[in-house]
Structures are given as structure tokens and as C-alpha cells.
Amino acid sequence: MKYEDVFPGSARLVEGALPPSSLLLIGPSGVGKTIFCKQFLYNGLIKGEGCLYVSTSESPDEIEQSMRNFGFEISSYKEKDLFRIVDCHSWKTGGASTSKWVVKNPGDLATVSINIENAIRGLNKIRMVLDSITGLTSTCSYNPTYLSKFLQIIVAKIRLLNGTAIFVVTPEAHDQQLLSYLREIFDGTLEMKEEDAGDEIKRLLRVFSIKGASHKTKWMPFEITNKGIVVKNDVEMRCVMCSRLIEQEPYVETVDGNPYNFDSAECASTYRKLKALYGDSFE
Amino acid sequence: MGRGTTVAFHSYKGGTGKTTLISNLAALYAASGSRVCLLDFDLYAPSLMSYFKKIPTAYVNDLLNGEVDISRILVDVSAELELKGKLLLGFSSNKKEDVNAIEIKHELKWQLTAMRRFLSAKNQLFEQYGIEHLFLDTSPGIRYWSINALAAADNLFLVMKDSDMDIEGTMRMINDIYDSLVKFGSKFFVVLNKVPGASPIIENRFGADDTASIADFEKQIKSRVVGSIPCFCDVQFSKHEFLWAVKQPEHPFSKKLIEVAEAIRNL
Numbered sequence: 202m203k204y205e206d207v208f209p210g211s212a213r214l215v216e217g218a219l220p221p222s223s224l225l226l227i228g229p230s231g232v233g234k235t236i237f238c239k240q241f242l243y244n245g246l247i248k249g250e251g252c253l254y255v256s257t258s259e260s261p262d263e264i265e266q267s268m269r270n271f272g273f274e275i276s277s278y279k280e281k282d283l284f285r286i287v288d289c290h291s292w293k294t295g296g297a298s299t300s301k302w303v304v305k306n307p308g309d310l311a312t313v314s315i316n317i318e319n320a321i322r323g324l325n326k327i328r329m330v331l332d333s334i335t336g337l338t339s340t341c342s343y344n345p346t347y348l349s350k351f352l353q354i355i356v357a358k359i360r361l362l363n364g365t366a367i368f369v370v371t372p373e374a375h376d377q378q379l380l381s382y383l384r385e386i387f388d389g390t391l392e393m394k395e396e397d398a399g400d401e402i403k404r405l406l407r408v409f410s411i412k413g414a415s416h417k418t419k420w421m422p423f424e425i426t427n428k429g430i431v432v433k434n435d436v437e438m439r440c441v442m443c444s445r446l447i448e449q450e451p452y453v454e455t456v457d458g459n460p461y462n463f464d465s466a467e468c469a470s471t472y473r474k475l476k477a478l479y480g481d482s483f484e
Numbered sequence: 485m486g487r488g489t490t491v492a493f494h495s496y497k498g499g500t501g502k503t504t505l506i507s508n509l510a511a512l513y514a515a516s517g518s519r520v521c522l523l524d525f526d527l528y529a530p531s532l533m534s535y536f537k538k539i540p541t542a543y544v545n546d547l548l549n550g551e552v553d554i555s556r557i558l559v560d561v562s563a564e565l566e567l568k569g570k571l572l573l574g575f576s577s578n579k580k581e582d583v584n585a586i587e588i589k590h591e592l593k594w595q596l597t598a599m600r601r602f603l604s605a606k607n608q609l610f611e612q613y614g615i616e617h618l619f620l621d622t623s624p625g626i627r628y629w630s631i632n633a634l635a636a637a638d639n640l641f642l643v644m645k646d647s648d649m650d651i652e653g654t655m656r657m658i659n660d661i662y663d664s665l666v667k668f669g670s671k672f673f674v675v676l677n678k679v680p681g682a683s684p685i686i687e688n689r690f691g692a693d694d695t696a697s698i699a700d701f702e703k704q705i706k707s708r709v710v711g712s713i714p715c716f717c718d719v720q721f722s723k724h725e726f727l728w729a730v731k732q733p734e735h736p737f738s739k740k741l742i743e744v745a746e747a748i749r750n751l
Binding site for chain 2: 442443444445467468470471473474475477478479482483
């Protein structure tokens with residue numbers, strides 16, 4: 202059975218269906234965490250799921266515009282009240298916001314928690330993103346235990362709704378103790394990193410852990426394209442019919458007992474037709 | 485927007501009017517605003533170039549040989565034909581050496597390599613050029629590039645003439661080729677062309693509007709006849725029929741083609 206991506210690349214990285222989870226996404230600044238989260242939410246919106254974005258670094262208008270830049274058109278979902286934002290950013294510019302849920306003092310985690318609780322009310326099969334823990338903790342100094350308690354409450358609320366949530370953190374801004382706490386709180390951890398590859402930067406993603414799901418642990422390369430994040434294969438794979446580089450999940454079809462990787466169902470069909478007409482000599 | 489569709493026009497014998505039909509249909513689609521590409525895959529007896537009276541800088545042959553990209557072979561005739569949409573053409577070379585080269589390249593290794601180049605070009609047409617309808621004019625009979633073009637198509641249209649129709653040969657071709665293609669996802673339809681009835685031809689198996697005979701014929705070939713186009717003397721004996729469906733839409737031949745175009749669009 203072929204599964205759809207819950208988060209970018211999940212169909213390839215996780216075996217079987219991804220259980221409802223709260224996931225920690227760790228990665229350095231600029232690696233692509235925010236677009237990863239927006240794509241995760243958009244994947245839910247197009248399936249009719251309710252989505253909540255808690256943002257500490259962008260206003261609602263900026264979020265909508267940046268999503269549009271990647272082809273994630275959310276205006277119709279906003280109209281249906283499926284896409285909601287808890288605005289933890291606009292306090293920096295005086296508090297004016299187009300969102301109904303504005304946190305005027307993100308230093309007060311209780312207020313953040315109440316806004317999240319209010320914003321998820323009435324949403325079904327929820328997806329949530331908190332982008333980011335680093336942004337919240339940058340507004341005042343938190344006791345790690347207090348922060349951990351706040352996050353555990355949010356995780357518990359999402360779990361009650363059978364939802365999936367991603368919590369973003371930039372590791373260089375925190376000490377190891379807090380990161381260890383965070384890894385404990387969530388059901389799983391996704392990691393992103395960058396590597397220098399000659400004159401360009403190679404971006405990599407891996408699933409470090411997910412409770413209740415079998416998954417690959419290899420670092421997989423990904424690219425940020427104008428359609429969002431595309432997780433690529435770690436080895437070069439080409440369609441046996443059209444020779445095109447297969448960048449996403451291959452379409453695997455068994456022909457005469459042998460599995461072949463195709464770029465699409467169309468290529469698989471063309472291959473089968475030619476094989477039927479030319480016989481075994483067609484390879 | 486979803487990926488476009490590929491249709492191939494094929495026949496058992498030559499002279500069925502395949503090129504005239506496919507050119508008119510492609511132009512009709514483009515005239516209605518669609519983005520259309522018509523490629524000449526009658527590599528053994530090319531005729532699209534003389535139909536459109538064009539001399540391109542590169543040919544389908546060059547694409548299959550891996551010498552050029554699809555962008556080099558396309559000729560855009562939309563503006564000169566004043567079409568609302570887009571009509572891009574790709575011609576096969578009618579030079580003796582190019583036709584001979586295709587004839588002798590029978591080994592499957594080259595066929596597969598060339599087919600890959602074509603499929604890659606097809607991806608480009610859909611993804612970069614936004615083509616909605618890709619029309620392939622194939623060689624008659626069972627030859628490498630009629631089979632390859634048919635295998636690359638979603639919908640296959642077998643063009644048949646009533647007057648010299650070789651039912652036995654056509655039925656064999658349907659069993660040998662079309663059945664395999666249909667088994668793996670193609671859809672197959674028949675277009676009857678040059679059907680006696682509109683002109684005073686007496687010896688006919690069925691006339692253009694003989695629906696009972698068409699129904700019997702459909703049972704025999706296990707397919708659907710999507711169009712039955714009468715034989716019009718002025719078209720048949722025209723010095724150069726050129727896109728009458730677009731240029732002379734009031735002519736009965738054009739009206740019939742417009743009906744066929746609509747029937748194909750609704751398949």
C-alpha cells in the first residue's frame with residue numbers, strides 16, 4: 202500500500218502509516234524547518250484536516266504570503282476556518298494582527314497555552330506546528346522544568362485530539378540539558394542538517410526516532426524547490442522506461458517477477474506495453 | 485492542471501487520410517484555445533511537412549538520434565494560422581538518407597534508447613510547454629515506430645477506409661497489437677474515413693450515416709466507432725486540402741470533423 206506524505210518525505214522515511222505523533226524538529230537556522238512545517242500543514246489542509254500554526258517569527262500575512270510562494274494557497278482554507286494561527290510575533294510591532302489569537306506577551310507561557318487551547322477548539326483531526334520553541338524561549342529566561350511542563354501540556358492536548366504536531370527548535374540556541382529534556386517529551390525526533398558540498402550546501406533530513414513506527418534512520422538529501430521541500434533518494438535512481446532521475450518515491454511495479462523502478466504509472470504502463478509487444482528481447 | 489493526454493492516429497494501410505484528419509483535429513483543438521502539439525511519427529513515409537509546407541531546422545529523427553532537444557524541432561504555427569490556443573508541430577525528415585537510416589535501425593537497443601529520448605521529450609512537452617493534447621501521426625501497419633508511438637499513447641484511433649478496407653488484416657493487427665495495448669491501459673477507438681455516401685459511389689459496405697452497419701462493425705472489432713466521415717469529392721480531389729475544418733468550417737467535411745473532435749474530447 203502506498204502512503205501519502207504526512208510531513209515531507211514521510212512516505213519514504215517511515216514504513217507504513219505514520220501514527221498520530223508529537224515530533225520535535227531539530228535543525229540549524231536557515232536549513233528549511235519553517236517551510237518543512239508549512240508543507241506539513243498544507244498536506245493536512247488539502248485532506249480537509251484542521252491546522253494550527255503557532256508562529257513566533259512571522260505575522261499571519263507573512264505566513265500566508267510565504268506559503269503562497271511555494272504554491273501552498275491557503276486562503277480558501279482560512280475562509281473555511283480550517284487554517285488558524287496563534288500569533289506570537291505581532292507583539293513586536295504593536296500587537297495588530299489579522300489573527301483572532303494574538304499573544305501579546307509570549308513570555309507568559311500560560312497565555313500561549315490558553316490561546317492554543319482556544320484556537321484548536323472545533324478543529325478535527327488536527328495538525329499543529331509550534332515554530333518555534335527557540336522563538337518562545339528567546340523572549341525571557343525560562344526554567345527548563347517550566348518549559349517542559351508547558352510543552353507536555355500542549356502535547357497532551359494534541360494527543361487527546363488524535364492529532365499530529367511538530368515542535369521546532371534551533372539547537373545552537375539551547376544547552377544540551379534542555380535538548381535532552383525535549384527529546385524525552387515528544388514521540389519522535391526529526392533532524393535536519395547542512396553540509397558543504399563544494400560550492401553548494403547539501404541539506405539532509407533524518408528520522409532519529411518515532412514511537413510506534415518502523416522507520417529509516419539514514420540521512421536523506423532534500424532540496425527546497427518552488428513547490429516546497431523535495432526529499433530525494435540517497436542513491437541516484439532512474440526510471441527504467443524514460444531514464445528520468447527519480448527524485449521522489451519511485452513507482453515500483455513487478456514485471457515478470459522482477460521489480461522495476463518507474464518515474465510514474467504512465468512509464469510503467471508504456472514499459473509493459475512494449476514488453477508485451479517486443480517480448481523478452483525488450484530490456 | 486493535470487498532465488495532458490496523448491493520442492495516436494494509426495491505420496492498417498496507407499492512404500486512409502490519417503494525416504489530413506489528425507492535422508485538422510489538432511488545429512481544431514488549438515483553435516478552441518487548447519495547447520496542442522502534433523508530431524509526425526510516420527518516419528518511413530513522412531507527409532506532415534508537405535501538408536503544412538514547412539521546412540524545419542531539425543526533425544523528429546534528430547530527436548530520436550539524441551542530436552537535438554525537443555525545443556529544436558518544434559515549429560509554432562499558432563500565430564500564422566490565427567489560432568486562439570497553441571499549435572506546435574514536429575516534422576519527420578523526408579530525406580531519403582534519413583528514411584533509410586530509420587529503416588535499417590532495427591535493433592531493439594537503438595529502439596529503446598530512441599524511445600527513452602521520445603518519452604523524455606514527451607515529459608518536457610507536458611511539463612514545460614503545458615501541452616494539453618499531444619497528437620502522434622504514426623506509420624501505417626506494424627512497424628517499430630508505429631508500435632512505439634502507439635505504446636506511448638493513452639488513446640489510439642484506428643483510421644479505416646470502407647472502400648478498400650482489409651478487414652482480415654485489420655482484425656489481425658487488432659489481435660496482435662491493440663489487444664496488448666488495451667490490456668495495459670490504452671483505449672482504442674475507430675474512425676471511419678472516406679466513407680461512401682456523400683458522393684455518388686454505389687458500391688459501399690455502409691454509408692456514412694448507416695448506424696445499423698456501424699453497430700455491427702463495432703461488435704466485430706470490439707471497439708467503438710467515434711466518427712464516420714463521408715468521402716467528399718472536393719476534399720478527395722483537392723490539390724491541397726489544408727485545415728478545412730478551421731479555414732472552411734461551413735463545409736460538410738469540416739462539420740463532420742468538428743463532430744469527431746467533440747466526440748474525442750468527450751471520450
